Amino acid sequence: MDETHRDRDAEGRARNARPRDGLGRPLPYGTEGVGRQPEGVVRSPEETLREAQRLLDGGMPFHAHEVFEDAWKSGPEEDRELWRAMAQLAVGLTHAARGNAVGGARLLRRGAAVLEAYRARGPYGIGVGALIGWARELAGRVEPPETGAVARPAGRGRATGGVDAAAEAPRLRP
Incomplete structure (x- = not known):
């Protein structure tokens, strides 16, 4: 397929049909990717x-994020x-696994901060306290120390080797 071709869905909206790897990164057309x-x-x-x-355990946090995004968009207002x-935690793990330590740590901490409001009630059997602890601990491990020597543009994290997404997958329930 022509690399400059713009993929469209049935309604004509742009949709990238390139195959993706387990972390959601685009692969070349014709390559076998993850569904x-x-x-x-x-x-x-x-x-x-x-x-x-299931997706987190399989090392596919990007795909888990999409499942959480569906719940966020279709669920009742009080659960959004x-x-x-939860989607932010999955995307934070995705970024950490892709090697974007700064972005990953930022999203892990942001998701953990929002989850604080749910700590006492633990909706749907979610181990909220354990998830908050997991997110903050992983953020602290992956975020590079600031040296102050070189200023980075806003929104740009320093790429590292990344973490093993499957090995770092959290347990959503105790």
């Missing part, structure tokens, strides 16, 4: 957590911040 998560799937909280855990925070 994408269908968009807009409405799942119960139980189904959301089960599917996201919960699912958004």
Whole structure:
């Protein structure tokens, strides 16, 4: 396929059809990639957590993020911040695994901060306290120390070797 071709869906909207790896990075056309998560799937909280855990355990946090994003967009208003925070944790792990330590740490901490509001009630059996601890601990491990010698542009993290996404996958429930 022509690399300059712009993929479109049935309604004519731009949709990148390039295959992706387990961390959601685009691969060259014709390469075998990891199947994408269908968009807009409405799942119960139980189904959301089960599917996201399966993907996290398989080293595919980018895909788990998409499952959480579906829950965030389709669920009841009172749960939207919960699912958004869960998506941020999955994307934080994705960035850490891709080698973007600064961005990964930032998203892990942001998701953990939002989850604080859910610590006491632990909705849907989610181990909120353990997830907060996991996110903060991983953020502290992956974030490079600031040397002050070189200023980095805003929004740009220093790439490192990355972490093993499957080995670092959190348990969503105790």
